[in-house]
Amino acid sequence: MSDTTTSGIISVSGVTKKFGATQALNDVNVRVDRGEVVVLLGLSGSGKSTLLRHLNGLEFPTSGTVEVLGENVPALGPKGLRALRGRVGMIFQQFELVPSLTALENVLTGGLGALSGPRLGLWAYPRAMKVTALTHLDRVGLLDRAYHRADQLSGGQQQRVAIARALMQSPEILLADEPVASLDPESSNQVMALIREIAADDGLTVVCSLHQVDIALDWGDRIVGLRHGEVVLDTPATGLSKAEVMEIYGRVTTSTAEFAAIEAELAAVRVTTADAEQPSDLDDAR
């Protein structure tokens, strides 16, 4: 195991990933240092999820290397992968909670890796673990919802439960796959602010996929832009403008209003940029 205290704790080198005829990633090189908060930005289908999933061994590269926390991920066996996933928490667009369980029970499932065998019901978890789970629920502002079923919580609340569940692992890295894609703007802001706050307090390294340029620019330390499986941008977020991002991307948006605004921005960018994307590419990027 290599020393990861001062160097990059994530190193993706020359990674190509094919799913049959689909090339999801093409010669991707990304390095992330401890404590960095990195956004993977890109349109739907650009390869963000696939790249994230390589970082905890949910996918393996067709070629290239993936090192996380000093481990050569594709070379890990089941035991090594379990150990790695204990150090790398993940949250998802659709939260992935068990709807019929309470918020507290869902959070407790995040600690299952430290126990032997399955646990059915609250009574089956050690008291100290329940206290820890309640502490995490308090941290995400949901202590008063501990005994509510997950499917009775709002989307934003469910994502906060999912964050608390990830915290049960005391992760060193948090992977967030489009964590606010299903949320309204207010809940999105709350969830993104919460992730940032926890990252700062705990010294967490965060890699978060997003397709909203505005959120990415306001939130990340660094933006890694993907397009058709290739890294087309890797730069600090500070000082980066939306027009610069759009120049590289073509079109990245979710809402109709923003779509119109970006089209206008794009039109301006297209006439001033020699290597601007061709309309057919932009159509392709929709």
Ligand SMILES: Nc1ncnc2c1ncn2[C@@H]1O[C@H](COP(=O)(O)OP(=O)(O)OP(=O)(O)O)[C@@H](O)[C@H]1O
């Ligand atoms: N398990 C799979 N089998 C086949 N093709 C896949 C698989 N996973 C991803 N792909 C394909 O790989 C490409 C990249 O997908 P990926 O989900 O990584 O993109 P994304 O940027 O995360 O998009 P989205 O935000 O819509 O999830 C897409 O063309 C997708 O259809």
